[in-house]
Amino acid sequence: PFWEVLLLTGMRVGEGLALQVSDYDPRQRTLNIERTISTAEGRSTRDRVGVPKTPSSIRKVPLTEAAQAAVERWLATREQMRLEAGNAWQDGGWKSKPTFPAEQFSQLEQTRPRGR
Helix, strand or coil: CHHHHHHHHCCCHHHHHCCCHHHEECCCCEEEECCEECCCCCCCHHHHEECCCCHHHCEEEECCHHHHHHHHHHHHHHHHHHHHHHHHCCCCCCCCCCCCCHHHHHHHHHHCCCCC
16 A cells, blocks of 8 residues: 555655654545655664655645545554554654554665665
């Protein structure tokens, strides 16, 4: 569901990874983009969470029906992972809890194409 949400909304990967459950408004069918995770080398994940580079990147993303359904599946998947993990569940090492589990951020970085 994560990649589907990105494709259906046009969000950047870092924006999607930094989303919090509270950024989702099911009544308004929007996602609030207020944070991003950068991929700067040599920094911990805690240091990577920040505000987007430009003020115009802070925005409300409207969701189509398909995008909202993908967000709902994403949240259901996250909840299932949390239940399976029990007390071992960790949302991340920073104060704000991301929607996308932090351990999968490491896996994502390993598979991400390098070079520009």
